[in-house]
Amino acid sequence: MIETLKQLNPEQPIWLQVGQLLDGQSTPLKHANLVYDQEQILFVGAQDQTPPAELLKPGQTEPDCILENYTVLPGLIDGHTHIFLEGAELDFAKRKAYQSQDAVDLLAASAERCRKLVKHGIIAMRDGGDKDGVGLFLSRHRPSGAAAEVFTPGPGINRIKRYGKFFCEPFEDFETAEQVVDNRIQRGADHIKIVPTGIINFAKAAVVAKPQYTIEEVEALTSVSHQRGKHVMAHASGALGIGIAIEGGVDTIEHGFFVSDEQLQRMLELGTTWVPTFAPVQKQVDHADAMGWGELERENLQIIVDNHAKSLRKALELGVTVLVGSDAGSCGVGHAEGLFYEMELLEQAGMPTLEVINACTGGNAKSLLDNPNYGRLAAGNKPRFILTEHQPLKSVSELRKNKTVVFDEHVFDSSEANMADF
Numbered sequence: 001m002i003e004t005l006k007q008l009n010p011e012q013p014i015w016l017q018v019g020q021l022l023d024g025q026s027t028p029l030k031h032a033n034l035v036y037d038q039e040q041i042l043f044v045g046a047q048d049q050t051p052p053a054e055l056l057k058p059g060q061t062e063p064d065c066i067l068e069n070y071t072v073l074p075g076l077i078d079g080h081t082h083i084f085l086e087g088a089e090l091d092f093a094k095r096k097a098y099q100s101q102d103a104v105d106l107l108a109a110s111a112e113r114c115r116k117l118v119k120h121g122i123i124a125m126r127d128g129g130d131k132d133g134v135g136l137f138l139s140r141h142r143p144s145g146a147a148a149e150v151f152t153p154g155p156g157i158n159r160i161k162r163y164g165k166f167f168c169e170p171f172e173d174f175e176t177a178e179q180v181v182d183n184r185i186q187r188g189a190d191h192i193k194i195v196p197t198g199i200i201n202f203a204k205a206a207v208v209a210k211p212q213y214t215i216e217e218v219e220a221l222t223s224v225s226h227q228r229g230k231h232v233m234a235h236a237s238g239a240l241g242i243g244i245a246i247e248g249g250v251d252t253i254e255h256g257f258f259v260s261d262e263q264l265q266r267m268l269e270l271g272t273t274w275v276p277t278f279a280p281v282q283k284q285v286d287h288a289d290a291m292g293w294g295e296l297e298r299e300n301l302q303i304i305v306d307n308h309a310k311s312l313r314k315a316l317e318l319g320v321t322v323l324v325g326s327d328a329g330s331c332g333v334g335h336a337e338g339l340f341y342e343m344e345l346l347e348q349a350g351m352p353t354l355e356v357i358n359a360c361t362g363g364n365a366k367s368l369l370d371n372p373n374y375g376r377l378a379a380g381n382k383p384r385f386i387l388t389e390h391q392p393l394k395s396v397s398e399l400r401k402n403k404t405v406v407f408d409e410h411v412f413d414s415s416e417a418n419m420a421d422f
């Protein structure tokens, strides 16, 4: 039946009847009807809601395709990536050589990556920053053909000589929060990325470096960003720095390792979203040999991941909004593979499967891109969705398996794309 779908002319409405429809926000519809053309989704309805004739081809009374064994769901969105980096490479020398390429080569590799992502059903991402302008370019000039869309902060904002040099430019290039935020916006930033903390020291199982900003400094950055209509994503791990980011009013806490239950409660009160990014730390566990970790670090890594899973369950119990970001591009986290892995890690940590899927589609779209047009199957949204014969509600792992991806006028078979080469 999928072969039939490929033959249909997307300039005219296409009517699909599918066994199950996940709209990216609510509960599944059974035996659903979906009508779309290459521009937009025209109609979504349950079994007893047949599409109105004016939305169909003249005289059409039957679906173009009946896909009873299929589930349809919106294209996935990665809530935290670094599109300019190749994640899967574990060899430090090779990673360094890749990163030292000039911006033109990095851009060519990244544009190709965006095209490949679509074939895996990933249609957009919120980038976490790069210093080479790759994200800014891709955000404004989409690669030709079907390519995942990049929403970017441009370079993150760290403090001079502190963590983040490879994806940031320092606050100190300017004098005030207003100047630094306006600089990013003038360069085309879709949102603002700040780096209030360092990273985890795995030997000490803690974030030992002192936070990069005070609450007042974070507040200054977030209030200017909000005045300009931009949300703020904050790299924050370690309770001290997480507290500063939360109280400073950021919109999303990225990573958030060592978050306390009290801080989760505070996030609920303030409406702060959490993007836990299990994948980059779990990959350190999975590849401990290649990373050169000894016994102590391995034990600490496991404890950190286990505690993170506990915090996730607490966050869900409280009702904190949790979204799905893989940190793809960071060491060991490939694009595409990283997002499927992050979904699995959230599921294994106790997030119900449908919630993971809704977070990775409608949730990520609304809270991360400030754009409801993505991540939902609803009339008026772009026709970018996944059709699968597997059982994504049994486990998100099923989404790794073969699927058909519709992206505007294009139809792809994911088996044409290789998950390993990211």
Ligand SMILES: [Zn+2]
Binding pocket: 080, 081, 082, 128, 327, 330
């Ligand atoms: Zn990141």
